[in-house]
Amino acid sequence: MLHRFSETTLGTYVRPPVVFSHGRGMDLYAKLPKENGGNRRYLDFTAGIAVNSLGHADHQIAELAAEQAKQLVHCSNLFLNEWSGELGYRLAAMTRQHGGLGLERNAPPAAQGQDLRTFVANSGTEANEAALKFARKVAKPSSKVLVAFQNAFHGRTMGALSVTPNPKYQSPFMPLIGEVRVGALNNMSEIESLVRDDVAGVIVEPIQGEGGILPAQVDWLKALRQRCTQVGATLIYDEIQCGLFRTGTMWCHSTMPVEAHPDMVTMAKPLANGFPIGAVLMRPHVAQAIVAGDHGTTFGGGPFTCRIAHHVLGRLSEPSLIQNVRAMSEHLVSRLRLIGEMFDDLVQRETCPRGRGLLLGFSMRNAAHAAQVVKLARERGVLFLTAGHDSLRFVPSLNVQQEQIDEAMDVLESALVVLRESI
DSSP: OOHHHHSSOOOOSOOOOOOOEEETTTTTEOOOOOOTTSEEEEEESSSSHOOTTTSOHHHHHHHHHHHTTTTOOOOTSSSOOOTHHHHHHHHHHHHHHHTTTTTOOOOOOOOOOOEEEEESSSHHHHHHHHHHHHHHHHHTTTOOEEEEEEOOOOOOOHHHHTTOOOOHHHHGGGGGGSSSSEOOTTOOOGHHHHHHTTEEEEOSSSEEEEEETOOHHHHHHHHHHHHHHHTTTTEEEEEETTTTTTTTTSTTTEEEEEEGOEEEEETTTTTTTTTTOOEEEEEEHHHHHHHHTSSOOSSSSSSSHHHHHHHHHHHTTTTHHHHHHHHHHHHHHHHHHHHHHHTTTTTTTSSSEETTTTEEEEEEESTTTTHHHHHHHHTTEEEEEEEEETTTEEEOOOOHHHHHHHHHHHHHHHHHHHHHHOO
């Protein structure tokens, strides 16, 4: 099986020789020869890179997917279907309830024609591509520049890659789209020179995920919002990893003052708990600038994924799950702080942890040690992620339980002990 994979699949990822066959909740099972037991269990503390917020092989999602597959999977965007509009309505209604995109919590219903609007795509990268196009469309004709920030990750297609300023990703594919200006996250002094009258759009992650779990400061986001308003630029928050309740609120920016809110927010990863989907939610003035033919998609907005996403949103917004995120975050933070104290020689204690909710991480003193810890933990049956050049990342399913956190942290401690002894 591994031979067939390596011979016929493009090598765009470096993967360990582990083949997963099925999962349940936060557990994944890898196939082993029968003489070695048949299957090996792994505790998945990655949630498929912050995707499986409700865990693997969820019974309710499986039943709903089977039911919808028997009714209608695809009919093209030349026609309406039952579920794309319902998904858009739920996203708008939930944002009014929880706050975001210029709305305080429990905002009243919008006037006719003034509600938030959704464009549904197939992935986070596609959502960001759409948002960048929409920002250019909204801008005045002389404003073409896009602004992004160091350590950002917005995707690997040409537009999204152009605002992902990492030479490792960009260099082989130069030249990318032009007129992109790059700044430093949380640098107040450069906002005015960075965001000038020639800027169409600014894209930023409220918490940079792939870059190393690096939070943007609220005061800096407020200043960025103010400057975008002054020059007529569209502000985009990429909440593909930090949104949809991972930080304990619907949007990472939901509890921020409205003076820090964006014009558009992009989402994807947990939206359908693993079924491919992405979306852009936007304020009315952005939506009013987009007309038929400005953008499109073959599969985005289909009834199958939209119905699943509609269901997942309802589950993610349940008060009991939100409370679980906050309680389990508190417990995970306490365990990580203790690890920072115990392994001060290996871990940058002052960074342990960074982040919010169940999007947490810390930096290693030696950047090379991050990947070593991930490997040692995997050998012991727990899956972690790296982030940035020196960080470990912890993004479990949002229904994680205390005993699962303790199992993961116990293994992390043992991996760090082994690492310490090997140095």
